[in-house]
Amino acid sequence: MYKVAVFSSKKYDQQFLEQFNQGGQLDLHFFESRLSRQTVELAQGFQAVCVFVNDVVDHHVLEQLHTFGVNVVALRCAGFNNLDLKAARQFNIKICRVPEYSPEAVAEHTVGILLTLSRKFHKAYWRVRENNFALDGLMGFNLHGKTIGVIGTGKIGLATIKILLGFGCQVHCYDPYPNPDLQTLGAKYVTLDDLFSQSDIISLHCPLTPDTKHIIDSEALAKMKTGVVIINTSRGGLVDSNAIIGGLKSRKIGFLGLDVYELESELFFEDLSDDIVQDDIFTRLLTFPNVFITGHQGFFTEEALITIAQTTLDNIETLLSGKDCDNLIA
Numbered sequence: 001m002y003k004v005a006v007f008s009s010k011k012y013d014q015q016f017l018e019q020f021n022q023g024g025q026l027d028l029h030f031f032e033s034r035l036s037r038q039t040v041e042l043a044q045g046f047q048a049v050c051v052f053v054n055d056v057v058d059h060h061v062l063e064q065l066h067t068f069g070v071n072v073v074a075l076r077c078a079g080f081n082n083l084d085l086k087a088a089r090q091f092n093i094k095i096c097r098v099p100e101y102s103p104e105a106v107a108e109h110t111v112g113i114l115l116t117l118s119r120k121f122h123k124a125y126w127r128v129r130e131n132n133f134a135l136d137g138l139m140g141f142n143l144h145g146k147t148i149g150v151i152g153t154g155k156i157g158l159a160t161i162k163i164l165l166g167f168g169c170q171v172h173c174y175d176p177y178p179n180p181d182l183q184t185l186g187a188k189y190v191t192l193d194d195l196f197s198q199s200d201i202i203s204l205h206c207p208l209t210p211d212t213k214h215i216i217d218s219e220a221l222a223k224m225k226t227g228v229v230i231i232n233t234s235r236g237g238l239v240d241s242n243a244i245i246g247g248l249k250s251r252k253i254g255f256l257g258l259d260v261y262e263l264e265s266e267l268f269f270e271d272l273s274d275d276i277v278q279d280d281i282f283t284r285l286l287t288f289p290n291v292f293i294t295g296h297q298g299f300f301t302e303e304a305l306i307t308i309a310q311t312t313l314d315n316i317e318t319l320l321s322g323k324d325c326d327n328l329i330a
């Protein structure tokens, strides 16, 4: 039986992975710790490790995994910006991921954040619980008729666009690899500069790469409409948080919705309610009345977790038994 060390594991990871491993080949061991240089020793004696978005799989960690005889690193997510692919090839470690588990889960969360900001649901919820039925301060804005700029038109971008077209939005997109089907749906491709200058709302759905790091910075903000709404459910590093804070203070940004944050690995997925958060940028973001943040929750639906568990187990079994795996990235 193959031994697999599952890092950054939560109760729900354990529940779904065990449920779909019944009668399976894998001997799963769950570690709450993130994989990092400090914790890599835990992987001794395993053939595979399974990691999530904030585990650190850099050159040093891969070198250590190689010396321990770990042959497979299985990501139970789609993005792989936390991984040194070159080092994985160098140490002959196979890397697989779950390329598509439920684009709709993230798309629906994106639109949920947008509607929360546009109709102030987060404020209305508390008001009504306190028997305060006054509407002052709750005035919103329609999405119907607004121009929405979508950066990245892959699986999640496309699912988001379909919902937004249903709301009656004009959708302008930017992607270096355009999807021809999108035009027939009613969206149109524009240059990135035109997307910045024409959009009332901008939603990010591209991966984090050296090209896209800080794609929203002060230079990009300068090109945008005053009062622009920015939504990022993709990866925190796509936006320059300091520039965003400047944009919020000057009111260039009308509303900001985030499900991801550049330094989220120190915060997200943990209960820190009794701690003193040391990240002054994050705490500053929380002080703005027009900012709404969720803690990397876009993927978190039952349907998505089932697919993540099934695909991850299948990827590991396939690779450890020496077969070809469609979800191999290195």
Ligand code: NAD
Pocket: 078, 079, 099, 100, 103, 106, 151, 152, 153, 154, 155, 156, 157, 174, 175, 176, 177, 205, 206, 207, 208, 211, 212, 233, 234, 235, 259, 260, 296, 297, 298, 299, 300
């Ligand atoms: P995908 O690979 O299907 O699509 C990504 C798209 O981005 C592709 O069409 C690609 O051509 C495009 N792209 C690449 N470079 C670009 C650039 N410089 N500018 C604009 N577009 C560019 O990926 P996906 O499944 O749609 O996921 C998108 C991202 O969403 C992932 O990379 C991940 O970071 C994020 N994600 C977040 C959550 C969450 O829980 N919040 C869950 C899953 C994925």
